[in-house]
Amino acid sequence: MTANRKDLICGLVFVVIGLLFAVGSTDLDMGTATRMGPGYFPMVLAGLLILLGLIIAGKSFGQPDAAIGGIPWRAMLLIIPALCFFGFAVRGIGLVPGIFIVALAASFASSKMTPLLAVLLSAGLSIFCSLVFVKGLGLPIQLIGPWVRFW
Amino acid sequence: MELLSNLALGIATAGAPENIFYCFLGVLLGTLVGVLPGLGPTATTAMLLPITFVLPPTPALIMLSGIYYGAQYGGSTTAILINLPGESSSAVTSIDGYQMARQGRAGQALAAAAIGSFFAGTFATFVIALAAPPLTEIALQFGPPEYFSLVVLGLVCSVALAHGSVMKALAMIVLGLMLGLVGTDIYTGAPRFTLDRLELADGINFVAVAAGVFGIAEIFRNMENENTRDAVIAKVTSLWPSREDWRRMVAPILRGTFLGSALGILPGGGAILASFAAYTVEKKVSKYPEEFGKGAIEGVAGPESANNAGAQTSFIPMLTLGIPSNPVMALMIGAMIIQGIVPGPNVARDQPELFWGIIASMWLGNLMLVILNLPLIGIWVRLLQVPYHTLFPAIIAFASIGVYSVNSNAFDLYAVALFGVVGWLLLKLDCEPAPLLLGFVLGPLLEEHLRRAMIISRGDPMIFINFSERPISAVLLTLAAIALVIVLLPSVAKKREEVFVEED
Amino acid sequence: MSFFSLARLGFAGLLAMAPALAHAESVEQFPSGPLTIVVPFAPGGSNDTLARLVGRDLEKKWRQPVVIDNRTGAGGNLGGLAVARSEPDGYNLVMASIGTHAVNPFLYKNMPYDAVKDFEPVTLVAKVDLVVVVHPSLPIKSVQELIDYSKKNPGKLNYASGGNGSSQHLATELFKHLTGADMTHVPYKGSGNAIADLLGGQVPVMIADMPIVAPHIKEGKLRALAVGSAQRSAAIDVPTLQEAGVKGYEAYAWYGLFARGGTPRPIVDKLQTEIAAILHDPRNQTFLRDLGAVPSGNTPDEFAAFQKSEIDKWGEIVKPLGMTLD
Numbered sequence: 019m020t021a022n023r024k025d026l027i028c029g030l031v032f033v034v035i036g037l038l039f040a041v042g043s044t045d046l047d048m049g050t051a052t053r054m055g056p057g058y059f060p061m062v063l064a065g066l067l068i069l070l071g072l073i074i075a076g077k078s079f080g081q082p083d084a085a086i087g088g089i090p091w092r093a094m095l096l097i098i099p100a101l102c103f104f105g106f107a108v109r110g111i112g113l114v115p116g117i118f119i120v121a122l123a124a125s126f127a128s129s130k131m132t133p134l135l136a137v138l139l140s141a142g143l144s145i146f147c148s149l150v151f152v153k154g155l156g157l158p159i160q161l162i163g164p165w166v167r168f169w
Numbered sequence: 170m171e172l173l174s175n176l177a178l179g180i181a182t183a184g185a186p187e188n189i190f191y192c193f194l195g196v197l198l199g200t201l202v203g204v205l206p207g208l209g210p211t212a213t214t215a216m217l218l219p220i221t222f223v224l225p226p227t228p229a230l231i232m233l234s235g236i237y238y239g240a241q242y243g244g245s246t247t248a249i250l251i252n253l254p255g256e257s258s259s260a261v262t263s264i265d266g267y268q269m270a271r272q273g274r275a276g277q278a279l280a281a282a283a284i285g286s287f288f289a290g291t292f293a294t295f296v297i298a299l300a301a302p303p304l305t306e307i308a309l310q311f312g313p314p315e316y317f318s319l320v321v322l323g324l325v326c327s328v329a330l331a332h333g334s335v336m337k338a339l340a341m342i343v344l345g346l347m348l349g350l351v352g353t354d355i356y357t358g359a360p361r362f363t364l365d366r367l368e369l370a371d372g373i374n375f376v377a378v379a380a381g382v383f384g385i386a387e388i389f390r391n392m393e394n395e396n397t398r399d400a401v402i403a404k405v406t407s408l409w410p411s412r413e414d415w416r417r418m419v420a421p422i423l424r425g426t427f428l429g430s431a432l433g434i435l436p437g438g439g440a441i442l443a444s445f446a447a448y449t450v451e452k453k454v455s456k457y458p459e460e461f462g463k464g465a466i467e468g469v470a471g472p473e474s475a476n477n478a479g480a481q482t483s484f485i486p487m488l489t490l491g492i493p494s495n496p497v498m499a500l501m502i503g504a505m506i507i508q509g510i511v512p513g514p515n516v517a518r519d520q521p522e523l524f525w526g527i528i529a530s531m532w533l534g535n536l537m538l539v540i541l542n543l544p545l546i547g548i549w550v551r552l553l554q555v556p557y558h559t560l561f562p563a564i565i566a567f568a569s570i571g572v573y574s575v576n577s578n579a580f581d582l583y584a585v586a587l588f589g590v591v592g593w594l595l596l597k598l599d600c601e602p603a604p605l606l607l608g609f610v611l612g613p614l615l616e617e618h619l620r621r622a623m624i625i626s627r628g629d630p631m632i633f634i635n636f637s638e639r640p641i642s643a644v645l646l647t648l649a650a651i652a653l654v655i656v657l658l659p660s661v662a663k664k665r666e667e668v669f670v671e672e673d
Numbered sequence: 674m675s676f677f678s679l680a681r682l683g684f685a686g687l688l689a690m691a692p693a694l695a696h697a698e699s700v701e702q703f704p705s706g707p708l709t710i711v712v713p714f715a716p717g718g719s720n721d722t723l724a725r726l727v728g729r730d731l732e733k734k735w736r737q738p739v740v741i742d743n744r745t746g747a748g749g750n751l752g753g754l755a756v757a758r759s760e761p762d763g764y765n766l767v768m769a770s771i772g773t774h775a776v777n778p779f780l781y782k783n784m785p786y787d788a789v790k791d792f793e794p795v796t797l798v799a800k801v802d803l804v805v806v807v808h809p810s811l812p813i814k815s816v817q818e819l820i821d822y823s824k825k826n827p828g829k830l831n832y833a834s835g836g837n838g839s840s841q842h843l844a845t846e847l848f849k850h851l852t853g854a855d856m857t858h859v860p861y862k863g864s865g866n867a868i869a870d871l872l873g874g875q876v877p878v879m880i881a882d883m884p885i886v887a888p889h890i891k892e893g894k895l896r897a898l899a900v901g902s903a904q905r906s907a908a909i910d911v912p913t914l915q916e917a918g919v920k921g922y923e924a925y926a927w928y929g930l931f932a933r934g935g936t937p938r939p940i941v942d943k944l945q946t947e948i949a950a951i952l953h954d955p956r957n958q959t960f961l962r963d964l965g966a967v968p969s970g971n972t973p974d975e976f977a978a979f980q981k982s983e984i985d986k987w988g989e990i991v992k993p994l995g996m997t998l999d
Contacts, residue, residue, distance in 0.1 A: 025334075028598035032340045039347050042362050046354075052628030056354035056361055059616045063347045070340040077336070086597060093392035097385065097565060098586045104569045105582025117566050124565040127392055128558035139559060143566045155202065155216045157574050158709050158740040215716050215743065222729045312875035353747065355862050358780070358837040367754070367785055371746035436869040490872065491888060493865045496715060503722045506884070507729065509960055513888025577742060577755075617862065624859055625831060625875065 022081035029075025036067035093127035100124050112163030113152055117144035176298060179525030182227060183533050191228040192530050195235025196537045200545075202236075203243020206564060207380055207571020209255030210480075211496040213240035216574070218500060226508040227523050231530040233504055234484075237497050238534050241480055242286060242542060245473055249278045250549055251564050253384035255571075257375065257610040258444040258476040263383055264330065264603050265461065265468030275553055276408030278469045279546045281418055283539050284410075285474035289426040290535030293481035296430050297488075298528050302517075304482075305489040308434045310641065313625060314632045316437050317618035318645035320611050323442045325652045326449040330603040332462035335656060338604045341595070345608020346615065348373060356620055368580035377581040378609055380568045381588025382595070382602040388561050389593040408546055414466050421451050421471035429478030436486035436494045438614070440479030445607055447475035462601070481531060488524060489514060700939040703763060707738040710930070711767045713752025715745050718863065719882060719966075723798050723928050724768040730951040748838055749773035750785055757786035761935035763944060766795065769931050771840050775983040779991040780838045788984070792931040794976040796945045797969040798952065799961060801926040802883040803844050803901035804909065806890065808874045816899050816917035819878070823854040832856045832878040833871055835864035844880045844901050844924035847990050851919050871895065882926055883908050883965025901925055908965035927983070929969075929976055941973055 039060055049055025100123035108116040121143045125136035151157040182188060198220075202213045217236050221229040244255035249266035262282065269278040296304070311319075324342055331338035351362045352372030363369035410418065425447040432439035432446065451471040452461045461468050486492045491512035493499035505512045510520060517524045553560075572581050592602055626632035636643040708731065710724045721743065728739035744752040753773040759765035767773070774788045786792075805816065813819050823830045834842035837860050849856060859876045861867035864885055870876045871886075872894055879886075880901060887908045889895045899917045900906045901924040914922040930948065932941060949970030951957060961968045971979070 024598055028337065028600060031594070031598065032344070035344060035347075039362065046359060046361060047357070050628065051630075052623055054356075054620045054623060056357050056359040059619070060347060060350050060361065063343055063350070067340060067343045067347065070336055070343060074334070074336050074340065088393045090389050090392035090593075093389055094590065097388070098590065100565065101385075101569060101582050101586040101589070105573065105579035105585075108570075108573060109577075109579070113570065117570060120569050121562045121566040124562040125558075127388075128561070130556070130558040131562075135559070136562075139562060140566075143563055147566065147570050150205070151570055151574060155574075156219070156707075156738060156740055157216070157570075158577065158707070158742050159573075211716075218716075218725075219729070219741075222725075309869065309873035312870060312873055355836060355860055358748075365783075367747050367751060370748075370751070437866065486869070490869070491885070492869045492872075499718070499865065500716045503716060503718075503725060506722045506964070507725055511884070511888055511964060514892045514894070515888045577744060578751075621859055621861075624857060627828065 020080065020083055022078040022084050024084045024086060025078030025081065026075050027086075029071045029073070029078060032071030032074065033068050034071075036064045036071055040064035040068070090127075092129075096123050096127045107165070108159065108163075110163045110165035112160045112166065113148055113157075114144050114161050115163075115166060117147045172299070175521065175525050176529070178521060179298075179527075179529035182522050182526030183231065183529035188228050188231050188526065188530065189533065191224065191232040192235045192534050193537050193541075195232035196239040196534055196541060199236035199239020199241075200243045200246075200538070200541060201239075203240035203255065204246050204549075205243075205571055206247050206251065206253040206384065206567040207255065207376055207569075208240070208574065209244050209376060210237055210240040211256070211500070212376075212571075212575045213243070214497050214500050218504060221504060222507065226505070226510055226520075227526050229504065229508055230501065230523065230527055231534075233501055234527060234530060235534045235537070237501075238286075238290070238477070238480065238531075238538050241477065242282070242538055245282050245286075245476070246279065246542075246549060248383075249275060249282065249469070250553060251384065251560070252387045253564065253568065254379050255376065257379075257441055257606060258472070258479075260379055260383065260603060260606045261330070261444040261448045261472040262469055262476075264448070264601075265463070265465050267387075268462070268464035269466065269469065270553065272464050273406060274464065274466075275550045276546050277410045277414055277466060279549060280408070280410050280543065281414070281466050281470040282473040283542045283546075285418065285422040285425065285470045286477035287535050287539040288422050289429060289474035289476075289478035290481055290538070291532055292426045293430045293433070293478040294528060294532040294535070296482060297485055297531070298525075301485050301489050304434050304485055308436055308486060311435050311437060313618045313622040314639050314642040315645065316435075317615065317622055318633060318642040318649065319435075319439065319442065320615045320618065322645050322649040322652065323445060324608065324611055324615070325649045325656065327445055327604050327607045328656050329449040329452045329461075330445065330607060331601040332459075333599050333601060337598075337600045341600050341602070341604040342608040345605040345610075346612035347608075348378070348605075349609045349612025350616065352613075355617060366580065368578055372613070373584055373609075374572070374576060374578070374581045375610065376572050376575050377584035378588050379606060380572055381585045382592030382605065384564060384568055385585060385589030386592030386596055386602070388564065389589060390596055391557065391561070408550060410466070417466050418470040421447070421467040422474045424450055424454075425471035425474030425476075426478045429475030429480075430482045432475075433479030433482030433494075434485050436490065436492045437618075438494050440476075440483045440495060441610055441614075443475040443479035444472035447471040477535075484527070484531070487512070488516060488527070491516075700937075700943055703940050703943060704735055704737045706764065707740055708735075708763075709740045709742050709765050711752045711755050711765065712741055712743045713745065713749035713767065713770070713773050714743070715863070716743050719801055719884060719926070720768050720770055720928055723966075726957070727798060727930070727948055727951055730954070730957075731947060734947060734951075747785075748777055748781065750777060750781065753788070754785045756931065756933055757791040759933050761793075761933040761937075763932050763936045763940035766930045766932055766944070767792075768798070769929050771843075771927055771983065771987070772838060774929070774931065774980060776838060776843060776987045776991060778984070779988055789980070791934045793934050793936045793941055794973050794980060795930040795932055795941055796948050796952075796973065797927060797929040797971050797976045797979055798948070799928055799966040799968045800902070801928070802906040802908065802965045802967070803840065803880050803925055804883050804886060804890075804906065804911070804965070805848075805880050805898040805901070805914070806871070806878070806886050806895040807898060808871065808877040809893065809896050810874050811877050811896075813898070814896070816912075816914060816919065819898060820852045820854045823856055827855050828857070830856045830878060831859045831876045832880070833859050833861055833867040833876040834879065835867055836860050836862060839864075840924070840926040841867075841880050841882070843987065843990070847922065847924055848880065848914070848919065850990070850993075851922055880924075887965055902967075906965055907962040929980075938973075945970075945973055
């Protein structure tokens with residue numbers, strides 16, 4: 019029997035998320051209808067999501083298969099750490115290096131990017147962001163943070 | 170006539186050269202800051218607020234209002250150009266607006282947004298001038314059961330935001346609702362799904378979710394097959410709406426304006442629903458429902474008009490009651506207090522110059538917005554001609570600092586990354602992000618009003634449907650039930666999916 | 674996660690070096706850069722407004738930017754934490770509330786900082802009056818009538834608050850505790866939303882911040898019964914709850930500034946002198962009093978004693994009520 023793998027995976031993803039939330043809700047008090055506890059509403063929603071997931075997965079059988087396509091590994095491996103690094107380190111290293119690093123890392127997600135252009139672009143962005151956000155808008159963040167300031 | 174003399178006073182105040190200047194300055198700064206990805210109207214207004222402290226009260230508040238409209242329009246600009254909405258209402262704009270941009274019709278989308286906003290702003294200004302006090306009385310009839318029923322209606326209708334499978338759209342709404350519940354339960358203080366992270370105690374940041382599931386997910390998708398698939402947008406042929414575009418824009422603008430004006434009056438935050446509701450209506454009445462989600466101009470014109478009208482009428486509870494219906498209005502109230510004005514019902518009587526001056530300046534601000542932005546369209550569109558591999562690192566850099574600036578919270582950046590991956594995965598599985606975002610915004614409201622209504626009624630669900638006690642709630646829930654039947658009717662559902670499959 | 678833990682270790686090392694590298698600054702030079710006032714709540718509330726008021730005038734005097742940094746979350750604990758973890762140099766202040774620096778330690782099991790040890794009191798900015806209001810549709814004209822009405826209609830009367838653990842909530846629970854009044858708590862997300870339902874008569878009773886409800890009382894849209902403080906309010910002339918027969922009742926909201934624990938005393942004193950001068954400015958005085966706030970500007974020692982008395986007082990009230998939030 020054929021199945022539309024896209025829909026099957028999709029349904030299962032919803033079922034799993036629903037189960038995770040349901041498990042997370044078990045610690046919470048359900049309460050009564052008058053004074054619903056914090057767990058009441060999430061539990062109802064989790065049940066609903068599991069049900070919808072099962073319906074989506076069930077309907078996938080007997081449908082023609084659909085291609086799922088590629089995974090942008092390179093972009094993900096560069097952009098995700100870049101974003102996390104920025105959040106983690108910007109207060110410590112400051113905005114100028116923060117933006118430079120995040121833009122530089124992101125640049126190499128594209129195979130069309132040349133190193134020179136990437137450096138120029140990242141430098142330009144970090145100057146622009148510093149002027150706009152710190153000088154212009156007064157964002158409470160240092161340009162060069164204490165972690166990289168050795169004077 | 171009292172109204173005429175009041176309006177004359179307002180026009181005289183707003184028309185003073187100094188006030189015109191500050192109104193323009195506000196609109197200009199608001200637009201320029203608002204177009205920075207990740208910076209929605211709240212963040213923009215909070216950042217620019219201190220500038221107005223040096224001014225006397227009337228120009229200060231006129232400038233702040235200008236900043237607010239400018240920031241809203243700026244947020245729509247990024248939603249259209251790079252699929253990065255700065256707030257929930259422009260999430261709707263990005264559905265069709267971004268598709269139009271990819272087809273080389275960014276100019277038309279931006280023009281539709283500007284023109285729709287201007288018309289809506291003009292109409293809503295008149296609504297405020299003519300009927301603010303009586304409308305306030307009506308709005309106060311909305312209690313917890315009415316808000317609950319309104320949100321249910323909104324959620325049922327939001328299935329229309331997706332153009333694919335109804336089941337997937339419903340699942341995305343439910344998932345959004347659940348993500349919206351993350352954080353501290355307001356009734357008991359219990360932390361829910363916070364994974365013991367203090368940063369999640371106040372819930373997941375909307376801007377982070379929106380930047381992730383829209384902006385970053387789109388970048389991942391464009392990077393999938395960078396060399397085989399062309400992420401570059403189609404050639405721009407013209408910037409201005411054609412005669413056909415105009416014909417299709419008029420009715421949506423009118424409907425959106427009306428819907429947005431009505432919803433914006435509710436002090437509990439009805440304006441959130443305005444753009445979603447307008448999109449749903451347009452899709453239902455359109456002769457070309459299959460074009461929605463693929464670049465229908467109605468899908469930009471209607472919601473943008475509704476959004477701006479709602480933004481405008483949300484001044485009503487702020488001006489007449491001193492109640493903020495959204496965070497920007499809360500900032501306006503703070504600004505008034507700092508200026509030495511006690512907000513509340515006394516403002517119209519004690520400070521007529523300020524009250525009517527702000528109202529008259531609303532129209533002026535909207536006029537400036539359209540004058541300022543029509544020429545800017547050319548510049549924005551040119552920005553899109555930058556090769557994609559140069560554009561996207563800039564989007565990521567701006568989104569990083571933009572999201573960070575909202576709460577100065579590292580965790581928000583981790584959320585952007587996570588939701589980028591989640592959004593990409595869901596896109597791959599043909600699940601569209603807009604219903605998820607609506608659920609995310611409305612989830613907390615839905616639960617809050619449901620539980621509050623149940624406390625007030627001591628657990629009696631009749632509070633929602635008892636027509637003699639709660640007519641508004643009963644009517645809204647009936648409408649929601651009818652809408653649900655229409656959505657779930659097999660024939661309708663089937664037609665939707667066929668349309669989807671055949672065009673995929 | 675190993676990458677992050679490694680990175681964190683590395684950065685933690687750098688971080689530890691930072692204070693040693695920062696050269697000491699004399700009091701005369703302070704402030705030589707921008708100051709930050711962390712507001713642990715969303716823009717627009719009393720807390721935020723007072724911070725912006727003080728910030729605006731400090732900026733004028735010192736000609737250094739004063740940045741208002743709204744860090745919301747966990748009942749204000751996130752904002753408190755930001756300053757508890759900052760440098761002890763006087764450049765980072767937090768606009769504390771009854772929640773962040775008196776009550777939360779009793780309500781939250783996982784308090785991320787010590788409200789006393791991690792902070793250096795600078796000055797109390799203002800006390801804000803709390804006022805008992807009812808919707809005019811209720812046949813209630815005095816505090817005694819409210820108590821009687823609630824007892825005659827058990828389980829019927831609801832009261833609103835700006836949230837669990839908010840000053841409005843605590844003040845009402847104290848009122849119930851002392852009088853035996855029977856009212857059910859309906860929490861809202863912030864006072865603004867609560868006022869809308871209060872005006873609409875959806876929830877008819879609230880002990881609310883004076884600045885927010887005073888205009889509505891003057892318009893006759895709400896009926897004021899009494900104020901919670903020991904003295905009558907300058908904004909609306911109604912009896913105090915003590916005068917109305919509730920023995921031993923005293924409750925108000927307050928907002929004050931703290932620096933990071935260990936900030937040099939001369940810098941704290943300089944901050945206090947400047948901020949007290951702002952609060953004693955006749956224009957600010959009249960304005961704040963008319964709003965229903967009582968500006969203070971007391972010394973760091975007075976403020977420390979005040980904080981201690983608040984902690985003791987609310988500890989005694991909250992513990993027997995058995996309220997916890999996480």
